[in-house]
Amino acid sequence: GPLVGNLIGEDHVNYVLMYNMLTGIRIAVSRCQAKIRRPLTPDDYTARHKYSFDIVGNELTPSAKYDFKFKDYAPWVFRELREDYFHLDPADYLLSLTAKYILSELGSPGKSGSFFYFSRDYRFIIKTIHRSEHKFLRKILPKYYEHIKTNPHTLLSRFYGLHRVKLPHGRKIHFVIMNNLFPPHRDVHETFDLKGSTVGRLYPEEKAKENPRATLKDLNWISRGKVLELGPEKRALLTEQLRRDSELLKSLHVMDYSLLVGIHNMRRGNRDNVRSNTLKVFSPNMPVMRRKPTQVKGASSPDAIALRRIMRESDPKRFGSETIKLPDEDTAGERQHFLFYQDEGGLRATDEVNDNMDTIYYLGIIDTLTPYTSLKKLEHFWKGLSADRHKISPVPPQEYGDRFFSFMKAIMRGGEGGARFKSE
Ligand code: ATP
Ligand code: CA
Ligand code: CA
Structure with a gap:
């Protein structure tokens, strides 16, 4: 069923993988995002940017807790998809995924062996994919892009990024980031x-x-x-x-x-099981509250929303939905x-x-x-x-x-x- 996951803590078998995925995303996406937008070229579809992380770091990549390599595929194409067609705010996207290293793991619900991870606000899903799926997505990317462009209301999965982590012993893990179809705070019965x-x-x-x-x-x-x-x-x-x-x-x-x-x-x-749609850091019996938006200037800017999320999650008792409004993520946003x-x-x-x-x-x-x-x-x-x-x-x-x-x-x-x- 939808949206039941386990938070990945430091003692979790996939903690290192999660850390590496999120570190790679954080650095690669913000690096691309920092550049001035330019029109796409045919080469952008086949481009791949490599990053090498280690515990020392260098002028290109900051130090990381573990040694690993990271590849960002077609970063300019995905950036344009996210910004122009999927209506994601760049800061919001990065903050949701990486402001805190919290993911919950759904495990492997299908037969394929793919793993699913939810961002801490449940807006995004990271799905590990087989190498053949990865190759295939790269191959069809121009057609996918064109379809998204001409079909803004498509029902197809919205792919926000395609990446690869390579661990020191050589294991390669490919993954996509996509939209979670299910809303963060509404039960799916x-x-x-x-x-x-x-x-x-x-x-x-x-x-x-x-x-x-x-x-x-x-x-x-x-x-x-x-x-x-x-x-x-x-x-x-x-x-x-x-x-x-x-x-x-x-x-x-x-x-x-x-x-x-x-x-x-x-x-x-x-009423039935609000918990299952919400990360476990929320108090389990917390009702989903719908309060009027706070009328503070900038209170609904993506940064402010993200910041509130972080606060709420770092200290759910103090910043639970009683004091801080949950952004109306169902209707606001993309x-x-x-x-x-x-x-x-x-x-x-x-x-x-x-x-x-x-x-x-x-x-x-x-x-x-x-x-x-x-x-x-x-x-x-x-x-x-x-x-x-x-x-x-x-x-x-x-x-x-x-x-x-x-x-x-x-x-x-x-x-x-x-x-x-x-x-x-
Ligand atoms: P298989 O190839 O065996 O069908 P898979 O590993 O490729 O499995 P999917 O079919 O992509 O997995 O998804 C498995 C389940 O995960 C879905 O039935 C659904 O419950 C959930 N799921 C997948 N994608 C999404 C999504 N974008 N939003 C919400 N839930 C999803
Ligand atoms: Ca399937
Ligand atoms: Ca499949």
Whole structure:
């Protein structure tokens, strides 16, 4: 399920990795950021900047606690993406990630072995990726950039940076930084990871009863009779964006991606488990408070917000939400710029006459870096022997994209509710 992580302290096995990742980001990103903006050149897409950290330091890199090497890939491209298209404030981005070395580790929720880390304010996710995914992202970066530029409201994962840490014994860890689709202080009551495939796409319902935060799959969606409740306008807009995004993914020959759907029921609110969305440094029973913004000049500047976060986290008792307002991160910040993340950080359900309903959806297309390689072709062959070749998850990219898009259309109100998929 979403957003349950363990804080990484100094005694954690991945503390050194976290330290190195954050130090690399802090130095590399601020170095690029300090330069005067210039138009991108074709070389910027393949650029990589190397940093070598050690305990002594030199004029280029400050001393670090450990020896390691760091690579920053296409820094100018990601900088432009962050600033111009993802609407991130540069200082805010760096402060969120690195002002304090606090990450929480979700571990490895998928089968791929990737690790997920949340920034301390839960806005950003660091995902370690396989070398092949890393190579692939570099290859498609010009097309990704172009898509983001022409589709400001895309549902695709927003990639903010691509980096690599190399440890002294030679191990290389590649990672991306991306948006957390789920809001920092709102409960997500149900989560679905939908691919439009039905074979093996069931999370056992008995297990789901014990673990209500589990990420459910396509067949759970169908058997629970879920529908994306969206009025005609939102439905049309979402359908069109999904169409464009899946066209891009088809043209990139990727597959295995999914639509992540988080459902927040406004009547249930945050009572159940507010803790799980919040770092453990918060007092566990702290209610999520919505107070009026403080009317101090500059109080809502990104620096001030970040500073308040740091204060709150360094001394939660004193600076807990009772005395310091939690910035309204759901609606403030970058999300206000995006059509599908505008309502409390997500998309509010509406009825047929476009009136608001009591549900907020958090939607996005995730896990978009798996090309249809020979490995997948092989998997397709083996799985295809025992099940219908068209319903299994690894089908060729064209078919995958079409099936994905039809499924997403079907699960919206007015669609076929996935019934067609059930009877297939
Ligand atoms: P696999 O390849 O086995 O599917 P993976 O390691 O590539 O797994 P993902 O599919 O990217 O992992 O994500 C696994 C889970 O992590 C998702 O089902 C979702 O619950 C959570 N997750 C991934 N990306 C995000 C995101 N951007 N925002 C919120 N949650 C996310
Ligand atoms: Ca996945
Ligand atoms: Ca994956």
